[in-house]
Amino acid sequence: MLQPLGRRVYLVPGAGRARFPYANGLYVRGDVRVLIDAGAGPEALGAVRREGVDVVINTHYHIDHVRGSHLLAPAPVWAHRLDAPAIQDRAAYLRLTGLERLGPAVYGPVLESLGFKEAPVCRQLSGGELLDFGGVSARVIHAPGHTPGHLALLFEGEGILFSADVDLTRFGPWYGNPASDIGAFLCSIDLLAGLRARVVVTGHSGPLPASAEAFRAYAARVEERDRRILEFLGRGRTLEELVQARLIYRRFPEPYCRLFERVMVEKHLARLARAGMVRLEGGRWRRAGAPSPRRRPPAGRDAGGG
Numbered sequence: 608m609l610q611p612l613g614r615r616v617y618l619v620p621g622a623g624r625a626r627f628p629y630a631n632g633l634y635v636r637g638d639v640r641v642l643i644d645a646g647a648g649p650e651a652l653g654a655v656r657r658e659g660v661d662v663v664i665n666t667h668y669h670i671d672h673v674r675g676s677h678l679l680a681p682a683p684v685w686a687h688r689l690d691a692p693a694i695q696d697r698a699a700y701l702r703l704t705g706l707e708r709l710g711p712a713v714y715g716p717v718l719e720s721l722g723f724k725e726a727p728v729c730r731q732l733s734g735g736e737l738l739d740f741g742g743v744s745a746r747v748i749h750a751p752g753h754t755p756g757h758l759a760l761l762f763e764g765e766g767i768l769f770s771a772d773v774d775l776t777r778f779g780p781w782y783g784n785p786a787s788d789i790g791a792f793l794c795s796i797d798l799l800a801g802l803r804a805r806v807v808v809t810g811h812s813g814p815l816p817a818s819a820e821a822f823r824a825y826a827a828r829v830e831e832r833d834r835r836i837l838e839f840l841g842r843g844r845t846l847e848e849l850v851q852a853r854l855i856y857r858r859f860p861e862p863y864c865r866l867f868e869r870v871m872v873e874k875h876l877a878r879l880a881r882a883g884m885v886r887l888e889g890g891r892w893r894r895a896g897a898p899s900p901r902r903r904p905p906a907g908r909d910a911g912g913g
């Protein structure tokens with residue numbers, strides 16, 4: 608169940624090929640025994656519990672990374688200070704994820720089915736800290752964008768990077784929460800690519816060789832989405848039309864997927880507007896250079912060459 612990655616560091620493989628609602632974790636067998644992320648599923652977490660866990664680190668507040676923390680009680684939970692509120696408090700979770708926008712009739716059953724539980728965060732982590740577990744240590748890397756307090760952990764002595772939801776999947780970077788940030792995400796990808804780890808494990812993929820090319824291809828998905836959105840705008844599209852076109856998600860198996868598509872499209876439009884490439888006019892998004900029907904010059908105006 609636990610797969611050795613290096614001295615004292617083990618992969619805890621997520622159930623269902625580590626796809627949502629499951630995620631990979633790492634188990635660290637130092638003098639202090641640590642589980643990094645608790646979303647691998649009950650079977651894997653049962654094995655980890657039998658090994659013994661003194662501390663649980665949550666790389667961020669998403670439910671597929673925190674949902675099993677209570678199974679490791681009384682092990683205290685550590686997380687970044689910016690993500691701690693959404694781990695500790697249901698209202699903050701709903702606000703930071705944007706799920707509150709769906710209303711309680713929708714988000715209530717979602718949280719119920721996913722097994723959301725509040726957990727007190729006993730220690731707030733900061734980027735740059737070196738966590739000495741006794742015989743093995745990890746550097747805390749603040750890698751925001753996916754969430755504000757998203758963390759990666761670098762085992763410098765082992766050359767192992769746990770990059771959490773900088774997840775190097777074919778889907779590409781995910782920034783579907785109001786609290787997510789595309790620009791910060793791209794900076795985080797660059798930061799992690801420059802760490803020169805030997806192997807990378809992510810929340811939903813790996814272990815993989817930690818090549819710069821893997822990070823570059825992952826980051827390139829953001830510009831591909833920009834291009835897809837620009838092409839779709841044509842003579843102008845409403846936000847609703849953009850969401851309905853499923854340019855990022857492709858399909859909406861759950862109601863919250865549609866919400867996340869909307870948030871991600873909104874973030875692309877804001878980024879493209881800042882770059883002067885799109886504008887909002889009469890409720891429709893247009894490419895900045897595209898003619899506006901209401902301002903189109905009268906027919907024949909250009910015919911006389913004057």
Ligand SMILES: [Zn+2]
Pocket residue numbers: 667669753772
């Ligand atoms: Zn996540």
